[in-house]
Amino acid sequence: CPSGAPCSVPSCFPPQEETLSERKTIHYLKLSAPWDVLVYYAEELCMRAPLQVCPNPDRNSSAEVLQWLCIPNALQQHVPNKPADYYTCAFRRSKLDKFLGSDSRDSYFSNTQRHRIVYEILARTIYGKRKRAEIGINRLLNERVYAAAFPLHETPESEVPDEALNPRQVLYRFWAQWGCWYRYQPLDHIRQYFGEKIAIYFAWLGFYTAWLLPAAAVGTVVFLAGLVAMGTNTQEICESGGQFLMCPLCDTCETWNISEICPMAKVGYLFDHPGTVFFSVFMSFWAVTFLEYWKRKSATLAHHWDCMDFQEEEERPRPEFAAMAPRMEQNPITGLKEPYFPKQDRLSRVLTGSMAIVIMEAGGAGPCVPPHSVTPVTCLAVLQAGNIANISSSLVNLALILLMSQVYTSLAEKLTRWEMHRTQTLHEDAFTFKVFIFQFVNFYSSPFYVAFFKGRFVGYPGQYGTLLGLRNEECGPGGCLIELAQQLFIIMVGKQIISNVQEFVIPKLKAWRQKRKLARVRGAQISQEPPRWEEDYELIECEGLFEEYLEMVLQFGFITIFVAAFPLAPLFALLNNWVEIRLDAQKFVCEYRRPVAYRAQDIGVWFLILEVLAQISAFLIAFTSDFLPRLLYQYEHDSQLQGYVNFTLAYSPPRYLATGNHTLCRYKAFRDANGNYTLFYWKLLAVRLGFIIAFEHVVFFFLRLIDWLVPDVPGSLELKIKRERYLAKQALADNQEVLLTVSRDSASPGQCARSWRARVCPCPSVKQTRASERLTGAHTEWEALGWRGWREDS
Known part of the structure; x- marks a missing residue:
């Protein structure tokens, strides 16, 4: 207790003499904090208090654009009881009379602030031996001493006038309903009820979804343009007849004519034409611009919600860290003694954990090498059987991806806890980075193999590349981009469908199971109206935001790295996100227990991951697309691409004809009659590498230009920050x-x-x-x- 007096909590366990049925009864203990405790911990936790009311208009960039164009804004909606905005400063007990609302103790602290204070007390309390980390409510929950600990929801939805709605009812009526799918999100109401961490997630998700609109529009136009032109650019293949006799694609296959793949060539052109190259470049610039403008939006929200300097100045050590730290040392910033863990020991643990990650990834992906489709956990021994084999292997790959995700997450959680990070933000960032590395390999290994490695080490007739006695796999007759598009569609869209079904069905199944369990416990009292806390206990525990962020970041990788092979990826992402926002809103408002309102000033390490993904999208154009070979051929030989197909086909060397009953055939490669690479091959390789270097430098320059032209902190926000500091100094x-x-x-x-x-x-x-x-x-x-x-x- 702040006063130093011993604290006591009544036991929630029945005495030993009670019957078995009485011992199975669930006992509830409602905790609240008196005014003195709230004031003490408000200063201890560096909460901010209001000094002066300031305007809080509905700011939205799209609304401003529509207003400038004089177009009615159908996205706008009036949400009642909008929270006020204030100039604030750090709370001080001695300056209580300087803050607004200090004369009313019952309403001075919001519900989310009260929840945070009570949870902080519960998280710090030592109940056993410190050396064994017997500290905090989370440890007691893990040991099943308590069944649950959660803040209470407001009363659920009911038929009352809009102005009389409580915060939860407002969110249910104006946010969680499916009819609000095209409306702006009430972010201030979300922050008021759930806290800054959850509000930042929904702000980022809404911002990302809005930016997908132009990307989806351009991608759809590019796809339609490919449909129109797909029959006019494959005439050389379709009209060749028996002119090009192709070598067998496998050891047991027969020769074939290139005219037989006319339909596949048309489909391949649909995913590999100048429009897709333009769209890939467009998406690279779209990605870096989106991230720059999100930094601006994030800074505005962080100040608006009083958490701009939260991570650097106010975050306290994690309770688990405080319990397990070997010694106490003085904090150089605050001058106070805090639990301390040596940096050298943490570094050694991080290095050890990194080695475990490398071994895990090598053990999963290393043995899976050509000649067959690659997954991170097992080799799919699927023989060349055209599109059916590729689609079936992609489906099996998706199932393995979803299965191994659980294993990776569990291992990353144990490694992160062992590394002993001081604050909750550092702990979550380290955990996020580990899981994303796992999931990056898990989700992207198969598309990366098809895009950058499949068909690169095939060899040539008479000297085919082999591994373990098997011939290395090469691309299908239509090229690797068709297979890549199929894999992307199955993995990306299939993952989104499965995730949405899980988010819709699993919470309802868990809630039904929870209600049945409580019904057996209540017995004869089931007919009575349960109190508020029992209704909340029937809801399922909030699972946090990690899986939500991970799903969106993986989606971002698909629409930036592989968008050249799948122009409709932004459109499917946009449709998914519209559904995702309402599913998540319904979960948090109706199906989850109310989570503790944590603070956050941005999306954390996820932003760094997004920046990396945004800058590696040029490789697919350079190494998989036929854009650069066609461009070089137009420059050196024929601007109309006459004879291009014949130029890309090499003749089988004499050694191949002498090894058996083989006839003279063609295969796709830039080789001479003896199987050696031609000069055009080395020129093309230099062009590809030069394209990557030039493209990355252009993207980097464009990123720096946007960073210079678009300040991270808007000018109006800088004035507001200065005004707030002036008022704090006066107070x-x-x-x-x-x-x-x-x-x-x-x-x-x-x-x-x-x-x-x-x-x-x-x-x-x-x-x-x-x-x-x-x-x-x-x-x-x-x-x-x-x-x-x-x-x-x-």
């Missing part, structure tokens, strides 16, 4: 009334520091004052500065 100005002067020849710094803590300094050169009320407010600030900082300031 805390009374601290300056304590005038202290120190002579260099007076008592020692240690003596004055001790007397300062005692509130009375015996040094003759210090003006005597007993303004205890003022000193109480200034004590924390002077203590944090330490004696040297206090002496310099004075």
Whole structure:
């Protein structure tokens, strides 16, 4: 307890003499914090308090554009009871009268702030041996001492006027309904009810979905343009007849004529034409522009929700870290002693965990090499059987991906806990990075293999490349881009469909199971109306935001890295996200227990991952698309691409004809009659590498240009920050009334520091004052500065 008196909590367990049925009864314990405790922990947790009301208009970039174009905005909606916006500063007990609303103790702290304070107390409390990390409510929940711990929801939906709705009813009526799929999200209401961390996620998801609109529109136009032109650019293949006799694609296959793949060539052109190349470049610039503007949006929201400097200044050590840390050391910023874990020990653990990740990935993906389709966990021994084999292997691959995701997540969680990160943000960032590395290999290994490795190590007739006695796999007759498009469609769209079905069905099944369990416990009391806390216990536990972020970031990778092979990817992503927002809204409002309102100032390490994904999209154009070979052929031989197909086909060498009953055939490669690479091959390789380097430099330059032209913090926000700092300085100005002067020849710094803590300094050169009320407010600030900082300031 803040006052130092011992705290006691009544036991929720029935005595031993009760019957078995009585011992199975669920007991509820409702906790609340009195005013003195709230005030103490509000200052302890560096909460912010309102100083002055400021305007809070509905700002939205799309609304401003539509207003400028004089177009009615169908996305706008009036949401009642919008939370007010304030200029704020760090809360101080001694300055309580300076803050707005201090005269009403019942409503001064919001529900989310009360929840955060009570949960902080529960998370810090030691109930057993410290060395065994027996600390906090989370450990008790893991050990099943308690069944659950959660804040209470507001009353559920009901038929009342809009102005009389409570925050949960507002969110249900104006956000979680499927009829609101085209409306703006009430982000301030979400933050008011669920806290900043959840509100930041929905703000990012809505911002990302809005930016998908132009990408989906351009991708659809490119796809339709390919449909129109797909029959006019494959005449050389379709009209060749028996001119090009192709070598067998496998050891047991027969020769075939290239005219037989006329339909596949048309479909291949649908995914590999100048329009798809333009769209891939467009998506690269779209990605970097989107991220720059999100930084601007994120900074605005962080200040608007009073968490701009949360990670750097206010975040406290994790309770598990505090329990397991080997020693205490002084924090150089606050001057207070805190649990400490040596950086060298943490670094060694991180390196060990990284080796475990490498071994895990190598063990899953390493043995799976050509000649057959690759997955990160097993080799799919599927023989060449055209599109049916590719589709079936993609389906099996998707099932294995979903299965191994659970294994990867469990391993990453154990490794992150072992690394002993100080704050919850650092812990979550490390966990996020590990799981994303796992999932990156899990989801992208098969598309990467098809895009960049399949068909690259085939060899040539008479000297085919083999591994373990099997001939290396080569692309199908229509090319690798068709297979890549099929895999992307199955993995990306299939993953989205399965995830949406799971998010819709699984919570309802869990809630039904929970209600049945409680019905058996309540027995004869089932007919009675359960109280609010029992209804909340029937809901399922909130699973957090990690899986939601991971799903969206993997989707972002699909629409940036592989978009050249699947122009409709942004459209499917847009449709999925419209559904995803409402599914997540319904889960949080109706199906989840109310989560603790955590603070956050941005999306964390996910932003760094998005930046990396946005800058590696040029490789697919360079190494898989036929755009660069066609461009080089037009430059060196024929601008109309006459004879291009014949130019890309090499003749089987004499050694192949001499090894058996083989006839002269053609195969796709830039080789001479002896099987050696031609000069055109080396020119093409140089062009591809040069394209990658030039493209990456252009993207980097464009990124820096946008970063310079579009400031991360808008000008209006900078003025608001300066105004807020000025008001905070005025509110805390009374601290300056304590005038202290120190002579260099007076008592020692240690003596004055001790007397300062005692509130009375015996040094003759210090003006005597007993303004205890003022000193109480200034004590924390002077203590944090330490004696040297206090002496310099004075």
